[in-house]
Amino acid sequence: MTATSSSRAPRLLAISGSAREGSLNGKLLAVATAKAKALGAEVNTVDLRALALPVFDADLIAAQGMPAGARQLRDLMAAHDGLLLASPEYNALPTPLLLNALDWMSVVQVEGDLPGGTGATAGKPAGLMAASPGALGGVRALPIVRTFLSTNFAMVVMPEQVGVPAADQQFTTPDRLSSDALDQMLSKLVASVVRQARWRIQG
Ligand SMILES: Cc1cc2nc3c(=O)[nH]c(=O)nc-3n(C[C@H](O)[C@H](O)[C@H](O)COP(=O)(O)O)c2cc1C
Numbered sequence: 001m002t003a004t005s006s007s008r009a010p011r012l013l014a015i016s017g018s019a020r021e022g023s024l025n026g027k028l029l030a031v032a033t034a035k036a037k038a039l040g041a042e043v044n045t046v047d048l049r050a051l052a053l054p055v056f057d058a059d060l061i062a063a064q065g066m067p068a069g070a071r072q073l074r075d076l077m078a079a080h081d082g083l084l085l086a087s088p089e090y091n092a093l094p095t096p097l098l099l100n101a102l103d104w105m106s107v108v109q110v111e112g113d114l115p116g117g118t119g120a121t122a123g124k125p126a127g128l129m130a131a132s133p134g135a136l137g138g139v140r141a142l143p144i145v146r147t148f149l150s151t152n153f154a155m156v157v158m159p160e161q162v163g164v165p166a167a168d169q170q171f172t173t174p175d176r177l178s179s180d181a182l183d184q185m186l187s188k189l190v191a192s193v194v195r196q197a198r199w200r201i202q203g
Contacts, residue, residue, distance in 0.1 A: 010197035011042045013080040017087040017098035019049035024131040024167040025086035025138075028186075032084050032129060034175035035190040041197065043084070046076055048101045055096075056103045070104035070117070077105065078120040082197040083155065084190070086129045087145050089138035094145050106152060121153035125196035127189045128161040131170070137163030158192045160185070 014033050016026045033043045051069030054060060060067075077083075087094045108117035115122075126149050130138030142161050149155040162185045164170050170177045177183040 007198065007202055009040055009042050010082065010194055010201060011044070011080045012036055012082045012084055012193065012197060013076055014043050014045040014084045015048065015086070015098070015101075016045075017048070017085070017095040019047055019097060023088075024133065024164075024171070025088045025129075027171040028129055028131040028162075028164055028167065028177075029084060029086040031171070031175060031177060032086070032127070032186060032190050035187055036084065036194055038175075039191060039194045041194045044076070044080070046073065048097050051101060053101055053104050056100055061107070066108060067104065069101075070108050071111075073101060073105045074108040074117045074120045075114070077117075077124075078115055080124070081200055082124050082193050083121075083126040083149075084129075084193060085126055085145065085149075086131065087138065087141055089130060089132055089134075089136075089141035092140040094141045094148075098145070099148075102148060102153075118153050121149070121155050124155055124200065125193045126155045126157045127193035128157060129164070129186065129189065130162070131164040131167035133166060133168045135165050137165035137167065139163035156196060158189060158196070160189050160192060162186045162189050 016029045018025045053069040105117035110116045132138035146157050150157045
């Protein structure tokens with residue numbers, strides 16, 4: 001099916017697994033966001049730190065109920081058609097910030113018309129990327145993120161992914177990577193996510 005002029009713009013949620021000032025993954029996500037917007041998508045970025053989620057603790061739910069940030073992430077996911085996700089690699093794993101947020105979202109229950117945390121994501125496309133100052137570009141953590149999103153959240157994770165090595169030298173302009181080859185890979189990944197999101201909207 002092709003896009004029609006009457007179909008609405010696909011909405012993508014952009015998440016970085018690092019919220020630190022000057023994050024390389026935040027910069028990579030910003031480049032991906034610019035590319036998605038150039039293709040007609042609406043993109044909203046969520047700051048995982050601003051969700052203020054405590055370390056996951058089932059006793060805390062029993063004592064105080066679900067933290068507002070967990071519902072907020074579910075609401076955001078429910079309101080978007082797909083995901084752009086930049087994940088740093090910490091000791092070959094995704095960051096605690098990202099895993100903790102996903103764990104919290106996974107236990108949010110259905111509430112009225114609102115889906116549970118995993119229902120909010122089901123069937124939606126996700127594009128994975130990573131940036132590292134190291135030589136491997138952070139790609140060792142991406143299979144774990146891929147499994148998490150596809151297995152637990154039933155997301156359609158794009159087969160292509162982008163790892164940006166020596167990332168401290170890649171962000172000299174806001175809308176492209178310095179390396180032509182990596183920039184093309186990123187463009188292709190973003191285009192796949194936007195295309196899948198469009199198909200999903202058109203049903
Ligand atoms: C606890 C810790 C573990 C790290 N482990 C890895 C690693 O396994 N592989 C890697 O490429 N970089 C590793 N790094 C370096 C990160 O890639 C680097 O700090 C990067 O800038 C983090 O992403 P950000 O810039 O988006 O915050 C690690 C950094 C920290 C703080």
